[in-house]
Amino acid sequence: MISTSVKTTGNQYHIRTGKNILEKELQDALRDHATDQLFLLVDENVAKYHQDYIHQSIRGITSNWQQFIIPEGEASKSISCYSDTLDFLLANGIRRNIPMIVFGGGVTGDLGGFVAATALRGIPLIHVPTTLLAMVDSAIGGKTGVNHATGKNLIGSFYQPSAVISDIHFLNTLPDNEWVNGLSEILKYGAIHNEQIFKYSNIFLNGKPSIQDSDKLISLIDKCVKVKAEIVGEDELESGIRAFLNFGHTFAHALEKAADFQQISHGEAVFLGMLAAENLSIATGGTLKTDPLEPFRRLYKYRVPKEALSLDDLMENMNADKKRTGENLTFVLLNKWQEPIVKTVDDRELIAASWSIVFDEIEKNRI
Ligand SMILES: NC(=O)c1ccc[n+]([C@@H]2O[C@H](COP(=O)([O-])OP(=O)(O)OC[C@H]3O[C@@H](n4cnc5c(N)ncnc54)[C@H](O)[C@@H]3O)[C@@H](O)[C@H]2O)c1
Known part of the structure; x- marks a missing residue:
């Protein structure tokens, strides 16, 4: 088990990463909390595959728990699901000191975090x-929230957990496409901060990591956690360097929107977005001699046909984002690998040219 701490305003919490650590780490995390009652928020698929493992892990802590299942998928990051979850907590006698444990991916985590931030002004x-x-x-950094009909993540708050327990036991049942979604964010940390992460990501080159690679996977996850913890510790509310975590994301969001958030996953879009951002970095004076993303390109397979995307739409989506924020079109680019910088780019031609690699890649690696 590896532990990393995150320092935030007036708070510090630990992120524990390991295998089969849930029971012990939950006991530890709950030591300073009331445990006469617990609330569990569990993603539908996680409940399907791991309910027994979860229940065994809390059995020694209390027999009085209430569980609410969150339907899988992005649609659950909604006001209606938020409201249903609050109804459940309030109907079952939530008190301010009763912890809620959230089991799931980013959807359940973002939703659960926002519920925890707002139920009784914070549980x-x-x-x-x-x-x-x-x-x-x-799960790291305290951004919580739900989507609105007009856009993603438009309602939410910053709310830090009191502990994060990353038990790779759960990953045994993760579908293949979810592995590459995670890989994109891992490679992002390699690009903006820690070169070694590229090397350790080699465990993905032959498909999802094997059981024999468990220790390497745990160590790689923790390396990423450390990058995010350091950045969040310095800039909790995203007024400065936390923006670096958006490397590739300006392109990715435009792409996801152009594909109606359906034909391309967030992770695939982030990977393509990083390739485009790499291009734009070079075009605007960055010195990127090697291409550490190259070996990973073949791992991504795209459903969205190239013909379904138009450069005009993609450029328009970027502009729409700019109108919403009232800012110029800014990108997280690289002076060098691991030297990110926020740059305003007004040259439309350069931005348009950066998209070419995305079209090529989608064509080459089509399912
Ligand atoms: N708060 C933040 O800082 C932050 C950062 C990045 C992304 N996000 C948000 O995270 C969300 C994406 O998260 P995600 O990629 O984890 O998606 P997700 O939560 O939708 O999970 C992906 C799929 O995997 C299933 N699943 C989860 N755990 C499983 C397991 N162990 N075995 C089998 N299936 C399992 C889920 O049911 C779902 O079908 C987006 O809404 C994004 O906006 C938030």
Whole structure:
């Protein structure tokens, strides 16, 4: 088990990463909390595959728990699901010191975090991320929220958990496409901060990591956790360097929107977005001699046909984002690998040219 701490304003919590650690780490995390009652928020698929493992892990802590299942998928990050979850807590006698433990990927985590932030003005929250993406990214840093009909993540708050327990036991049942979703965020940390992460990500080159690679996987997850913990510790509310975590994301969001958030996953879009951002970095004076993303390109297979995307739409989506924020079109780019910088780019031609690699890649690696 590896432990990393995150320092936030007036708070510090630990992120524990290991295998089959749930029972012991929950006992530890709950030591300072009321445990006469517990609330569990569990993603539908996680309940399907891991309900017994979860219940065995809390049996020694209390027999008085209430569980609420969150339907799988992005649609659950909604006001209606938020409201249903609050109804459940309030109907079952939630009190301010009763912890809620959230088991799931980024969807259940973001929703559960926002519920915990707002129920009775804040109840203790423990994240148990169950996707690779949630372990390396969404469960860390305290961003919580739900989507609105007009856009993603438009309603939410910053709310820090009191502990994060990343038990790779859960990853045994993760579908193949969810592994590459997590991999994109892992590679992002390699690009913006820690070169070694590229090397350790080699465990993905032959498909999902094998059981023999468990220790390497745990160590890699923790390396990513450390990058995010350091950045969040310095810039909890995203007024500065936390923006670096958005490397590739300006392109990715435009792409996801162009594909109606259906024909391409967030992780696939982030990977393509990083390739485009790499291009734009070079075009705007960055010195990127090697291409550490190259070996990973073949792992991504795209459902969205190239013909379904138009450059005009993609450029328009980027502009729409700009109108919403009232800012110029800014990107997280790289001066060099691991030297990110936020840059305003006004040259439309350069931005348009950066998209070419995305079209090529989608064509080459089509399912
Ligand atoms: N808060 C943040 O800082 C932050 C950062 C990045 C992404 N996000 C958000 O995270 C969300 C994406 O998260 P995600 O990729 O984890 O998606 P997700 O939560 O939808 O999970 C992906 C799929 O995996 C299933 N699943 C989860 N754990 C499983 C397991 N152990 N075995 C089998 N199936 C399992 C889920 O049911 C779902 O079908 C997005 O809404 C995104 O906006 C938030």
